[in-house]
Amino acid sequence: xxxxxxxxxxxxxxxxxxxxxxxxxxxxxxxxxxxxxxxxxxxxxxxxxxxxxxxxxxxxxxxxxxxxxxxxxxxxxxxxxxxxxxxxxxxxxxxxxxxxxxxxxxxxxxxxxxxxxxxxxxxxxxxxxxxxxxxxxxxxxxxxxxxxxxxxxxxxxxxxxxxxxxxxxxxxxxxxxxxxxxxxxxxxxxxxxxxxxxxxxxxxxxxxxxxxxxxxxxxxxxxxxxxxxxxxxxxxxxxxxxxxxxxxxxxxxxxxxxxxxxxxxxxxxxxxxxxxxxxxxxxxxxxxxxxxxxxxxxxxxxxxxxxxxxxxxxxxxxxxxxxxxxxxxxxxxxxxxxxxxxxxxxxxxxxxxxxxxxxxxxxxxxxxxxxxxxxxxxxxxxxxxxxxxxxxxxxxxxxxxxxxxxxxxxxxxxxxxxxxxxxxxxxxxxxxxxxxxxxxxxxxxxxxxxxxxxxxxxxxxxxxxxxxxxxxxxxxxxxxxxxxxxxxxxxxxxxxxxxxxxxxxxxxxxxxxxxxxxxxxxxxxxxxxxxxxxxxxxxxxxxxxxxxxxxxxxxxxxxxxxxxxxxxxxxxxxxxxxxxxxxxxxxxxxxxxxxxxxxxxxxxxxxxxxxxxxxxxxxxxxxxxxxxxxxxxxxxxxxxxxxxxxxxxxxxxxxxxxxxxxxxxxxxxxxxxxxxxxxxxxxxxxxxxxxxxxxxxxxxxxxxxxxxxxxxxxxxxxxxxxxxxxxxxxxxxxxxxxxxxxxxxxxxxxxxxxxxxxxxxxxxxxxxxxxxxxxxxxxxxxxxxxxxxxxxxxxxxxxxxxxxxxxxxxxxxxx
Numbered sequence: 112x113x114x115x116x117x118x119x120x121x122x123x124x125x126x127x128x129x130x131x132x133x134x135x136x137x138x139x140x141x142x143x144x145x146x147x148x149x150x151x152x153x154x155x156x157x158x159x160x161x162x163x164x165x166x167x168x169x170x171x172x173x174x175x176x177x178x179x180x181x182x183x184x185x186x187x188x189x190x191x192x193x194x195x196x197x198x199x200x201x202x203x204x205x206x207x208x209x210x211x212x213x214x215x216x217x218x219x220x221x222x223x224x225x226x227x228x229x230x231x232x233x234x235x236x237x238x239x240x241x242x243x244x245x246x247x248x249x250x251x252x253x254x255x256x257x258x259x260x261x262x263x264x265x266x267x268x269x270x271x272x273x274x275x276x277x278x279x280x281x282x283x284x285x286x287x288x289x290x291x292x293x294x295x296x297x298x299x300x301x302x303x304x305x306x307x308x309x310x311x312x313x314x315x316x317x318x319x320x321x322x323x324x325x326x327x328x329x330x331x332x333x334x335x336x337x338x339x340x341x342x343x344x345x346x347x348x349x350x351x352x353x354x355x356x357x358x359x360x361x362x363x364x365x366x367x368x369x370x371x372x373x374x375x376x377x378x379x380x381x382x383x384x385x386x387x388x389x390x391x392x393x394x395x396x397x398x399x400x401x402x403x404x405x406x407x408x409x410x411x412x413x414x415x416x417x418x419x420x421x422x423x424x425x426x427x428x429x430x431x432x433x434x435x436x437x438x439x440x441x442x443x444x445x446x447x448x449x450x451x452x453x454x455x456x457x458x459x460x461x462x463x464x465x466x467x468x469x470x471x472x473x474x475x476x477x478x479x480x481x482x483x484x485x486x487x488x489x490x491x492x493x494x495x496x497x498x499x500x501x502x503x504x505x506x507x508x509x510x511x512x513x514x515x516x517x518x519x520x521x522x523x524x525x526x527x528x529x530x531x532x533x534x535x536x537x538x539x540x541x542x543x544x545x546x547x548x549x550x551x552x553x554x555x556x557x558x559x560x561x562x563x564x565x566x567x568x569x570x571x572x573x574x575x576x577x578x579x580x581x582x583x584x585x586x587x588x589x590x591x592x593x594x595x596x597x598x599x600x601x602x603x604x605x606x607x608x609x610x611x612x613x614x615x616x617x618x619x620x621x622x623x624x625x626x627x628x629x630x631x632x633x634x635x636x637x638x639x640x641x642x643x644x645x646x647x648x649x650x651x652x653x654x655x656x657x658x659x660x661x662x663x664x665x666x667x668x669x670x671x672x673x674x675x676x677x678x679x680x681x682x683x684x685x686x687x688x689x690x691x692x693x694x695x696x697x698x699x700x701x702x703x704x705x706x707x708x709x710x711x712x713x714x715x716x717x718x719x720x721x722x723x724x725x726x727x728x729x730x731x732x733x734x735x736x737x738x739x740x741x742x743x744x745x746x747x748x749x750x751x752x753x754x755x756x757x758x759x760x761x762x763x764x765x766x767x768x769x770x771x772x773x774x775x776x777x778x779x780x781x782x783x784x785x786x787x788x789x790x791x792x793x794x795x796x797x798x799x800x801x802x803x804x805x806x807x808x809x810x811x812x813x814x815x816x817x818x819x820x821x822x823x824x825x826x827x828x829x830x831x832x833x834x835x836x837x838x839x840x841x842x843x844x845x846x847x848x849x850x851x852x853x854x855x856x857x858x859x860x861x862x863x864x865x866x867x868x869x870x871x872x873x874x875x876x877x878x879x880x881x882x883x884x885x886x887x888x889x890x891x892x893x894x895x896x897x898x899x900x901x902x903x904x905x906x907x908x909x910x911x912x913x914x915x916x917x918x919x920x921x922x923x924x925x926x
Contacts, residue, residue: 112136114280114815115774117138119662124221130249130671130701133315136465138799141318146217150739158406158824158847159442160516165336165545167559175711176645176743177609177711177712177765178361178593178649178655178657178710179647179754180347180595180645180646180647180657180658180659180706180708181271181273181373181645181659182271182272182273182706182721182725182762183269183270183271183272184207184269184272184523184707184764185207185267185268185269185270185644186202186205186206186267186268186269186270187266187267188263188265188266188267189423190205191265192263192266192304192733192923193696193868194835194839194866194868195306195868195881195921197260197261198222198261199211199228199247199258199259199288199335199769200212200242200269201258202288204818204841204843205778205818205820205839205841205866206270206764206778206906207762207763207764207778207779207780207816207817207877208230208231208232208270208272208762208780208782208816208859209228209229209230209270209272209286209288210229210230210811210812210813210816211226211228211229211257211431212226212227212811212892212911214567216671219471219641221485222258222355222452222454222557222886223403223452223454223486223508223510225239225240225510225512225544226239226257226258226289227239227244227245227811228243228244228245228246228247228257228285228286228631229245229285229323229812230244230245230272230285231272231273231286231519231566231727231758231784232285232534232758232760232782232784232809232812232814233245233284233285233699233702233729233756233758233809233811234810234812235285235665235732235733235810236733236734236735236750237668237733237735237750238544238684239257240255240512240540240542240573240656241255241281241282241350241355241540241541241542241574241575241581241605241666242282242542242573242665242666242668242702242916243255243282243665243666244282244283244284244285244692245282245283245284245286245287245288245411245677246279246282246283246287246288247259247289247290248279248287248288248290249289249290249291249292249377249458249460249478249603250290250291250377250460250476250478250600251279251518252460252476252516253279253280253474253480253514253516253538253540254458254479254480254514255279255480255482255513255540255541255542255719256456256480256482256512257513258332259379259381260357260361260379260381260456261316261334261336261357261359262316262318262332262359262361262379263302263316263317263318263332264290264292264293264318264330264333264361264363264542265290265291265292265293266294268288268289268290268291268900269287269288269291269778270286270287270288270289271283271286271287271288271289271733272285272686273286273663273704273705273706273725273727274286274641274643274661274663274702274764275287275321275663276582276599276601276639276641276662277598277599277641277643277661278581278596278597278599279580280536280538280577280579280581280599280601281538281575281577281601282530282665282666282841283663284663284664284665284700284701284702285663285702286447286748287610292363292375292377293320293363294365294375294750295320295321295322295328295329295330295365295461295691296303296320296321296328296361297321297322297328298321298322299319299320299321299322299926300320300321300925300926301317301318301319301320301924301925302316302317302318302319302679302923303316303317303318303923303925303926304316304317304921304922304923304924305922306919306920306921307916307919307920307923308881308917308919308920309915309916309917310338310340310341310917311337311338311339312337312914312917312919313336313337313338314334314335314336314474315334315335315336315861316332316333316334316336316551317332317333317334318330318331318332318333318364319331319332320780321846322701322901323693324367325332325360326367327364327365327366328364328365328366329362329363329364329365329420330362330363330364331360331361331363332359332360332361332362332363333358333359333360333361334357334358334359335356335358335359336353336356337354337356337357338353338354338355339351339354339396339882339914340352340354340386340389340597341353341912341914342387342416342421342912342915343421343880344348344387344421344422344423344425345420345421345422346422346423346424346425350386350387350425351386352385352387352389352421352423353387353388353389353912354385354387354451354780355383355384355386356383356384356385357381357382357383357384357386358381358382358384359379359380359381359382360379360380360381361377361378361379361380362377362378362379362656363375363376363377363756364376364377365540369465369672370468370515371465371467371634372463372464372466373463373464373465374461374462374463374464375461375462375463376460376461376462377460377527378457378458378459379458379459380455380456380457381455381456382453382454382455382456383452383453383484384451384453385451385452385453385455386424386450386451386456387425387451387489388452388488388911389421389910389911389912390421390423390491390492390909390910390912391416391417391419391420391421391492391891391910391912392626392899392907392908392909393413393414393419393907393910394899395531395899395907396899396906397409398491399411399598401738401798402795402798402803403797403798403799403800403801403881404671404794404795404796405796405799406796406797408797408858408909409857410857411615411857412857413557413848413857413859413860413891413908413910414486415889416713416889416891416910416912419717419825419910421492421912422492423450423488423489423492423826424489424491424503425450427448427449427450427485427487427496427578428503428505428549428563429923430563430565431503431505431516431549432448434547434549435548435549435884436448436485436487436507436564437506437507437544437547438485438507438509438547439509439511439545439570440483440484440485440509440510440511440545441485441509441556443782445483446465449487450487450488450489450505451486451487451488452484452485452486452616453482453484453485453900454484454485455482455483455484456479456480456481456482456483457480457482458478458479458480458482459478459479460476460477460478460479461475461476461477461478462475462476463475463497464475464699466524466570469524469525470524470525470527471522471523471524472521472522472524473519473520473521474519474521474522475517475518475519475520475549476516476517476520477516477517477519477897478514478515478517479514479515479516480512480514480515480628481581482510482511482512482513483509483511483512484509484510484511485507485508485509486507486508486509487505487506487507487508488505488506489503489504489505490504490505490548491503491504491792492507492909502851503549503550503551504548504550505548505549506546506548506549507545507546507547507675508544508545508546508650508822509545509547510542510543510544510546511541511542511543511544512540512541512542512543513539513540513541514538514539514540514541515538515539515751516536516537516538516539517536517537518534518535518537519534519535519536519798520532520533520534521533521534523582528585528587529581529584529585529587530584530585530586530883531584531585532582532583533580533582533583534580534581535578535580535581536577536578536579536580536581537576537577537578537579538575538577538579539574539575539576539577539578540574540575541572541573541574541575542573543569543570543571543572543573543835544570544573544820545567545568545569546567546568547565547566547567548564548565548566548567548814549565549566550562550563550566551563552564552764556904557800563586563657565656565863569857570608571607571608571609571671571790572606572607572608572762573605573606573607573608573668573669573671573682574605574606574607575603575604575606575666576603576604576606576785577601577602577603577604577790578602578604579596579599579601579602580599580600581599581600582597582598583595583596583597583598584596584597589698590649591648591649591650592646592647592648592649592803593646595643595644595645595646595647596642596643596644597642597643597644598640598641598642598643599640600638600639600640600641600785601638601639601664601700602636602637602638603635603636603637603638603639603642603667604634604635604636604637605633605634605635605636605637605666605667605668605696605916606632606634606669606878607632607633607634607669607670608628608632608633608671609628609631609633609671609672609673609674609846610673611902614802614805614898618754627645629673630659631675631904633669633671633674633695633696635667635669635696637666637667637698637699639664640662640663641661641662641663642662642666643659643660643661643662644658644659644660644661645658645660646658646661650711651711652810653712653713653716654709654711654712654713655709655710655711656707656708656709657706657707657708657709657710658705658706658707658708658894659705659707659708660703660704660706661704661708662701662702662703662704663701663702663704664700664701664702665700665701665702666697666699666700666731667697667698667699667700667733668696668697668733668750669695669696669697670693670694670695670696670748670749670750672747672748672749673693673747673749674695675745676740677695679742681742682742682743682747683843685738685740685741685742686740686747686749687740689792690736690738690749690751690753690790690792691751691753691790692751693749694751697733697750697751697752698731698733698752699731700731700732700733700752701729701730701731702727702728702729702730703728703850704725704726704727705725705726705727706723706724706725706726706878707723708722708723708724709721710722714767714896715770717768718765718766718767718768719765719766720763720764720765721763721764721765722761722762722763723761723762723763724759724760724761725758725759725760725762726758726759727757727758727759728755728757728758729754729755729756729757729758729891730755731751731752732752732753732754732755732756732789733751733754734750734751734752734753734789734790734791735748735749735750736748736749736750736751736753736790736791736792736793737792737793737879738792745875751790752879753787753788753789753790754786754789754790755786755787755789756784756785756786756809757784757787758782758783758784758785759781759783760781760782760783761779761780761781762778762779762780762781762856763778763779763780763915764777764778765778766778771825772823772824772825773821773822774821774822774823775821775822776815776816776819776820776822777818777819778817778818778819779816779817780815780816780817781815782812782813782814783808783814784808785806785807785808786805786806786807786808786809787805788805789802789804789805790802791803791804791919806816807847808847809845809847810848810849811847811848811893813829813843813844813845813846813861814844814845815840815842815844816841816842816843816844817842818839818841818842819839819840819842820837820838820839820840821837821838821839822835822836822837823835823836823837824836827871829871830873831874832871832872833866833871833872833873834869834870835869835870835871835872836867836868837866837867837868837869837912838865838866838867838868839865839866840863840864840865841861841862841863841865841866842861842862842863843861843862843864843865844861844862845858845859845861846858846859846893846894848894848896848908849896853884859890859892859893859894859910860890860891861890862888862890862892862913863886863888864883864884864885864886864888865884865885865886865910866881866882866883866884866885867882867885868881868883868923875924875925875926876922876923876924877921877922877923877924877925878920878923879916879920879921879922879923880919880920880921881917881918881920881921882916882917882918882919883914883916883917883919884913884914884915884916884917886916887915887916887918888913889912889913890913890917891910891911891912891913892911892912893910893911893912894908894911895909896908896909896911897909
């Protein structure tokens with residue numbers, strides 16, 4: 112075990128399991144009315160949870176939830192602002208068992224919708240959009256686009272680990288991240304914040320809210336956040352790599368015409384405008400070892416980015432512009448014709464709660480989301496040379512997510528011995544994508560600019576209509592012992608429209624390509640039952656133990672390349688020979704999960720902690736294989752339920768208030784997973800076997816991770832000012848880099864990131880200086896394997912670079 116890992120474990124133990132919630136914790140049940148939690152009046156930076164109470168507020172009535180038998184973390188809005196957390200990626204450094212890449216996989220780059228949220232190491236095939244294993248929510252409403260804009264309207268962000276299908280429905284087999292918006296107060300409040308740092312990093316965020324009448328309240332907020340790029344492009348005259356720009360505006364409304372009725376509305380529009388990503392590539396020509404097959408693979412430590420170099424040719428030919436930007440997400444020139452990643456999104460929801468009687472509440476949640484993006488890049492990340500397989504390889508990747516959801520929930524109120532909830536939900540989701548390529552193939556010294564080749568996958572439509580019914584019963588068998596039983600049954604009707612990469616052959620009998628697609632549209636309804644049962648026992652009024660069992664499902668889907676060849680006997684025979692039986696529709700995955708945990712407080716509630724152990728079996732695992740088919744001289748991607756993975760681990764977090772000045776917080780996670788069953792057709796050329804992945808771990812997230820932080824504050828003499836300081840250390844363990852065939856032992860190095868903040872505050876004003884990534888750790892954040900368009904081979908490793916060290920200052924004014 113490395114010194115960094117030992118140090119982290121020791122520090123974690125020193126904070127007595129370091130297991131409290133940095134803000135508040137809440138059960139997996141998402142009651143739309145359970146919105147704002149008041150801060151501790153003695154310390155505005157500490158929420159009620161840090162005083163030992165885990166509380167949500169529903170129409171002024173507080174309910175303690177610290178004994179809820181769910182593995183959950185949450186970070187308060189105060190903490191988000193203090194740490195300057197502006198993305199889900201930054202959030203994951205401070206909660207256990209969650210990993211989320213800041214950049215899309217492969218050459219797509221940017222903050223696109225196809226980035227998977229990895230919880231407890233479950234990095235699974237096709238895990239985004241309507242097929243995600245974990246999903247982001249806003250006040251309980253699904254957000255298929257993975258992430259929300261930064262802002263000051265969030266009361267907290269909750270991170271729930273393990274199956275959450277009972278409460279959230281689809282796409283939460285591994286867990287959920289729920290952003291909870293604030294209630295609007297009874298007086299006018301404003302918050303204005305500005306910062307500036309290295310690499311021309313700028314942010315300006317503002318929020319104002321208050322009452323128009325006794326019953327009607329409104330709020331408005333906006334933000335702009337940008338930088339000019341963290342890394343220099345190796346191609347002279349090109350812009351820096353990794354530049355980003357985000358603009359957002361949001362509005363809120365809250366109406367309480369009576370003491371029993373409350374309606375909240377929220378709407379947000381945001382844009383991302385990112386330059387070409389900072390991506391380094393290890394060429395397939397560096398492959399240096401034999402694993403038993405006919406083709407070499409890469410073995411050994413990965414070179415750093417300076418050795419590899421950062422090269423992105425941004426000189427986009429005019430002939431390529433008209434083709435790659437003619438995307439289905441770009442009607443009328445919605446996006447600019449430039450390299451980089453662009454995104455525009457709008458979402459909103461309305462929450463209504465009505466106390467039908469003193470003991471029964473009816474709630475409604477209606478939500479809509481629209482999220483479009485276009486990423487254009489040069490897939491060739493090396494300088495041009497006459498021996499390159501491609502002179503250029505410019506492409507665009509387009510994604511569109513749309514969703515509409517409606518939920519009705521009826522719940523009992525009050526702290527009775529028997530409590531219950533029941534409801535029904537409807538969710539419509541759509542995840543569409545298209546890829547377009549302009550390439551020059553096989554240049555030579557005599558012909559350095561061969562004819563361009565144009566390639567269009569067509570638009571792949573993937574839609575889902577999910578209907579669900581759910582309910583839960585909670586019974587205090589006797590005073591310290593509570594039994595909980597919850598369940599959801601869901602019907603998920605999926606519709607898939609094939610891409611048809613080769614329409615001339617597949618659609619010859621039809622008058623048009625659209626007629627061909629309509630005739631071959633696939634539909635299937637998947638039914639799933641998701642139960643959860645738990646027992647929690649109050650050992651003392653301040654200490655609760657629990658045990659739970661749950662099951663979650665990830666939606667099935669379609670092999671949208673197969674309809675073009677389903678009647679081609681030679682193609683199907685070759686697929687069956689390599690993969691086994693193949694179907695147009697593949698089944699839902701299923702995760703059966705068991706947890707045992709301990710939550711509580713001690714030392715007069717100065718110590719708060721939570722720790723849990725989990726074990727799970729993932730069955731019917733969806734495995735994506737590329738099979739080369741001789742009859743068409745090309746590969747087909749096929750997903751089949753031929754995998755099984757076992758997971759288990761430990762999660763802990765906590766806080767310890769040493770005295771009136773100093774507080775320690777921290778978290779730790781150990782997430783182990785092991786592939787028990789797997790079929791890998793691509794492994795054959797490297798290992799000679801299809802089962803060489805068995806016994807290895809899934810890639811993309813660390814087995815060990817954690818953080819520890821120290822906060823200190825006190826009066827600055829008799830001046831009326833307060834000083835404060837913050838230091839945190841985040842450890843991300845080694846990550847398996849092989850996401851292609853799971854046959855390599857190569858890993859990304861562990862990362863050690865230290866952040867410092869210090870400043871003064873008085874009344875409404877706060878001034879702060881900060882350093883992020885103090886030691887300038889530039890270890891790769893994530894990696895992927897894919898095509899090397901210079902060597903014209905498939906085993907290139909591409910690495911996403913992190914944010915380097917940044918010095919800056921920030922000012923905040925509140926009223």
